Amino acid sequence: MGLKRKLRQWQSAELISAAQTNSILSHERQGIGQKYFRGLVAIALLAIFGGAALMVAANWAHISGGIKLSAHFSLNAAFAYILWHGRETSHYWKREGATFILAGLNLTLIALIGQVFQLSGTLESALLLWLIITTPFIFLFGTSRMNAVMWTAALIITLGLNLYDIIDALSIPSYKKECLFIFAVASIPGILMLSGMSPKLRALRPEWQQSYILAGSGLIIAGGMFTSLAWYTDTDYLHNLKSLHWFPAAISIFWCAIFIIMRSIIQSQTYKTLCLLAAVTSLFALTASLPFRPEVDTMATVHFVCFMAVIGYFAIPLGMHGLVTLAVLFITLRLFIFYIELTGPMFAMGFGMIVTGVILLIALKFALKIDKKIKAKLFDIGA
Amino acid sequence: MIISKNKIAYLLALALPFIVLGYITLSNHHKHNSGELWHVEIAGYDPRDLIHGRFLRYRISWNEYGNVSGGKASTDALCLMRSAADPRIPTITQIKADQTRTARCDSLLNAGKAKDHWNIPLRQYYIPEEFANTLDWAFGQTKNKFTVDLRIGGAGTLSVTDLYINGEIMHKAMPALKAAYNSARSGERNKPQTWRLKIKDITPYYISDVQNCITYNIDWAHYGLEVAAYQNTPDLCLIPSPNDARTPIISIAAPDTNLQGCASIAESTPWNNNSWNRQPKTICQSAQLGKFMIAQSKINAAQFEVENTINNMGNFYSTELFINGQTLKDAMKNDAAHKAP
Incomplete structure (x- = not known):
């Protein structure tokens, strides 16, 4: 939608005045020339770098390993200089951009070393090395959300890829390794979230703190949804852990207790709510990991729906109406999957597919209505 | 000139990737140019999935040079002796780990969990993308012989250097192999x-x-x-x-x-x-x-x-x-x- 049209709509909805509309338009007109100029500069730079990349790519097999490595090290050094210069001159985007690019270049350099010396390395080992050697400079130089998100995402991916191998390398019985793995996986979201609540990190790197909180909360919600799947398996999997069959339940209780204690210590109301959300999620995980729980598949749906209803409920104190939509949508889809589970063979027939499609459409329409009603009641919007 | 402690921390953080990656580069360069040189045959790790991304997945055919058995869990060492006919080709004896001190070998390879140990079966060799189809085809032709150069240092680990096809280094062998591949594809x-x-x-x-x-x-x-x-x-x-x-x-x-x-x-x-x-x-x-x-x-x-x-x-x-x-x-x-x- 064009700016003029949008402004006219806002004006007619009495969101902005005519004077504001004119001021915005005249401000935007001033920047038009510069915008086109910047666009052309970007095209020229893209052509230069694109051409250079194509030349290198076309001759890649014929360039010796030594030249490739020297060129890459020089490129890294150039960006390290730009980064340092950006810091010395307090140029925000020069510093942040160079941090981001240098981090990426370190990863490609690791891959290139592996290529040149035929090291047969794996992606996970490359990422682990990259994370270890780049974390200090990314943390010290990168203050922007871009770098914080990049590092947090890299941390989660690296842990995900390496955790099993790291634990597998330990000389302990396999059931203890499994317990340790469950504990480590269950602890990552909690540690991320609690680190994000640290006042020191907030003062030092506010964007990193935000990124930790978001990643931690996201993983906790995803984990809560995922634990509902445990109801599909019988409790035999817990007995594979031998004398430690109670361990998954103990982890849930442990994290629930930690979050309840943190809730009483922390001052911020939002963090208190997040701690309560995490504690409730731990309790949901506990129900699925009890060694003596009933073995009923339907409980997977009940668990999921109840958990998402709780997530929707927490949207009110957190002031995040997007969570309500997410909860309503997921509950609808889960109930639809439950319907497919019940009527599986029918779905394979033509008529069954038509009925299923119609039911999904009706369910989504119903969900949309409920979403609007809840939001209107709770947040006073969009009725 | 006085440099603040803060500045030193920033400089060290920035230098860390250069120091570590520089060390890895130099140590691997040293490994590739020192130690005993050996020439051994290789075979496809899984012929149905030979070229994985840009890597040729292979295993070293130790059995061609002696009675060698054992995989990832093996703790035995390999004793390599130079053969009389061609000193680059080994004659291999598998020995127990505790015999390594007394064994008289030209090179000794230890078992372990890293890729530079002999007992890790799956190995990957980086190949340029343009060679992938030809190599995939050439590996399927039993008449072609694929070999690699190994460097074995004092630590009992190996590093793979060059890939050879029918005795010629990969880059030199590729034009003829590519021509054979094209002719095989287009032949009536x-x-x-x-x-x-x-x-x-x-x-x-x-x-x-x-x-x-x-x-x-x-x-x-x-x-x-x-x-x-x-x-x-x-x-x-x-x-x-x-x-x-x-x-x-x-x-x-x-x-x-x-x-x-x-x-x-x-x-x-x-x-x-x-x-x-x-x-x-x-x-x-x-x-x-x-x-x-x-x-x-x-x-x-x-x-x-x-x-x-x-x-x-x-x-x-x-x-x-x-x-x-x-x-x-x-x-x-x-x-x-x-x-x-």
Whole structure:
């Protein structure tokens, strides 16, 4: 939608005045020339770098390993200089951009070393090395959300890829390794979230703190949804852990207790709510990991729906109406999957597919209505 | 000039990747240019998945040089002695880890969990993307010999340096290999060709409401070939019979045979476990056609044939099943018409 049209709509909805509309338009007109100029500069730079990349790519097999490595090290050094210069001159985007690019270049350099010396390395080992050697400079130089998100995402991916191998390398019985793995996986979201609540990190790197909180909360919600799947398996999997069959339940209780204690210590109301959300999620995980729980598949749906209803409920104190939509949508889809589970063979027939499609459409329409009603009641919007 | 502590921390953080990656580069450069040099044969790790991304997945054929056994869990060491004929080629003895101190070897390789230990079977060699198809094809040709240079240092670990094809370093061997690959792909006799072959041992293999399968063997005896099952087989030369161009006359393509006259060559390569006669083949059909196929497979008098396409890689692909000279669909239609009142 064009700016003029949008402004006219806002004006007619009495969101902005005519004077504001004119001021915005005249401000935007001033920047038009510069915008086109910047666009052309970007095209020229893209052509230069694109051409250079194509030349290198076309001759890649014929360039010796030594030249490739020297060129890459020089490129890294150039960006390290730009980064340092950006810091010395307090140029925000020069510093942040160079941090981001240098981090990426370190990863490609690791891959290139592996290529040149035929090291047969794996992606996970490359990422682990990259994370270890780049974390200090990314943390010290990168203050922007871009770098914080990049590092947090890299941390989660690296842990995900390496955790099993790291634990597998330990000389302990396999059931203890499994317990340790469950504990480590269950602890990552909690540690991320609690680190994000640290006042020191907030003062030092506010964007990193935000990124930790978001990643931690996201993983906790995803984990809560995922634990509902445990109801599909019988409790035999817990007995594979031998004398430690109670361990998954103990982890849930442990994290629930930690979050309840943190809730009483922390001052911020939002963090208190997040701690309560995490504690409730731990309790949901506990129900699925009890060694003596009933073995009923339907409980997977009940668990999921109840958990998402709780997530929707927490949207009110957190002031995040997007969570309500997410909860309503997921509950609808889960109930639809439950319907497919019940009527599986029918779905394979033509008529069954038509009925299923119609039911999904009706369910989504119903969900949309409920979403609007809840939001209107709770947040006073969009009725 | 006084540099603040804060500034030193920033400089160290920035220098850390350079220090670590520089050290890795220099230490690997040193490994590649020092230690004992050996030349060993390699084989595809899994011929069905040879080129993985930009990596050639291979294993070192230790067994070519001695009686070597054991995988990831092995703790034994390998003792390499230079052979009299070619000092780069080893003669290998597998020894216990506690014998390494007393063993008299030209090089010693220890077992471990890292890629530079001898007992890790899966290895990857980076290859330029433009070589991938040619190497994939060349690995399937048993006549090609793939070897690598190894450097073994004092730590008992190996580093792989260069890849050789038929004794020539990869980059030098590629133009000739590429030309052979292109000629194999474009050659007239290597065009995909479909043949109708007699089959035997038809057995119901998988029966369900939605799909039915049978297994069968090609009746090689019908074509005058006698090859025991589970034996490596030679390549086959197929030419059309004068009566019916779809029916082949098959002969064994010995290494010194002139293959120009062959319309198709069925190759025995690592892709099919070095045999065109190793495993029963399967044909599956869905719904009614599948049920009819299973019913027909139980009739002893029925004559079965399959149409097989031999592609430009020399592999067999089943395309169509024939019963008493008719396609399965036609046979079912005729059967239904025959049974109708």
